[in-house]
Amino acid sequence: MSLFLYQLRGELWKLFARKRTYIGYGVFLSVELLVLLLLHLPRTQRFLRRMIENSGGLFDEYFSGLTVALMMMAFTLFMLGGLYLALVAGDIVAKEVEDGTMRMTLCRPVSRIRVLAVKYVVCVIYTFSLVFFVGLSALILGLLVRGTGGLFPMIPGVNLLAFYDFWPGLGRYLAALPCFALSMLTFSTFAFQLSCWNVKPAAATISAITVFFVDWILHEMPYFESYRSWMMTTHMNTWMNVFREPLQWSRIVEDYAILLGLDATFLIVGAVVFASRDFKS
């Protein structure tokens, strides 16, 4: 185990020594600021006021730091999260194969599955760190700009109506972060699996994004409503159920069981492909 941690440390050095990783965090912060700005435009404010007041809440009470943070996090991760996770997870194996560093690693007396396991743990860490970074930075920004107040989870396209006071709302918000990260992990795992094939890193990244966007578009089309349970994005959206009152545990557990099953399937396929291929310059 200690050797695994030693190897993991090396992989984390590789990831976090790259400027690109930090540029990503910077971009996320910029998008959050942009969303924050957009939420304060007069027309947006009028729309939000109507939504909150029509639902029975007070705008000044519920257009708070928590509500703004949730909107910033959801929009930012929806717009950019998938792209960045696909970039990192799609690169993590394929780029090393392309650069020749994977062959150098595989000169060592280590099994290919072990190398993949270390890299996958890095993917998991990156996915969680990204979601937590976006979630917590959105929370800090939201609280700084709008202050404390109740939470009204306004997520477009989701039939969700709930009002929370500050502390219960904060608890739900913080509980949503690991759930959101677990949902995004399916995206990372899918990109990671593609990265294990004999493809260019860009091909793995683009394929992952394409599959998930097609899945999402099909999920949004009313014609395919009866097939939604077969779509990944249906189960990935389950993080929003954390905001429902009462909490629907059975639904959350079922969705995450399906997602973890998918993750395991993607991992096994990736590992089999990676373990059986030839590495040649």
Added chain:
Amino acid sequence: MIELRNLTKAYGGKPALHDLSLEVRRGEIFGLLGHNGAGKSTTLGILLGQVYPDQGEALIGGVSVQRQRGRALARTGAIFEAPRFYDYLSGWRNLEIYTSYSARVPAERIKEAVAIAGLTGRIHDRVGTYSQGMRQRLGLAQALLPENEVILLDEPTNGLDPEGIHEMRELIRRLNREHGLTVVFCSHLLVEVEQLCDHVVILNQGRKIFDGRWADLAVDRREVRLDVDEWERAKVLLSGAGGVRIEGVGMISLDADCVIADLVARLVHGGIRVSAVEPRRRSLEQIYLSLTHPGAAAKS
């Protein structure tokens, strides 16, 4: 120390290696020579467990790479023609990362390998700032870690200037001599293999066409230029003698056990006037070409 048994490999139906068997003894500098695409890298890939053979197996220290890769490679290091590193990290960090996949290597041991490779002064600089020669040295340092007995070198002098090539060659010799390392040296450059290796295997289109010492290769056949008055009749007489091959007008090559004086006597008795007999030592390049491209050798 290393044994390859009947290795066969094809990529998409195209043969890359055909029934290759060879043996490398402990402590020797072994050369694997062949032009690009001859099968050297495939052989090395199989030895490192990075390429799966269709048939046969590779053993290091008596352990099968295909069945117990971890154990077989426990004391084996390798570098490829252009060792690849994480350019944005220091040389030291790169060594720590690569060696972590073998064992926890003490800093003292890393320092020692860095000193052997002659990189002490620059090891904490980013690899992106290294010259090609420094990258090769770093590659060699990582191949020495943690405590390897065998190093596999695939075109390690590629991209080096003449001084760098000389230094690399001396370093490999020193490692072999002072540290008792067994070295497998793959190259398409005849001169490199000639200067460094005692034992050599020549590959051509995935087949082994020579396995032995340079000396065996050099005395295997000798060339002789004959100046005679009637070449066509002389050719007939010479063709009747065993161990003689006609290479061109006035040129013959002889088996090692063939005596020139006997051939001259045969010509004289046949009524041929022999005005000159000039034995020629073929260069290694000619011998190599005659093995890999018989037509090209005759022209040269």
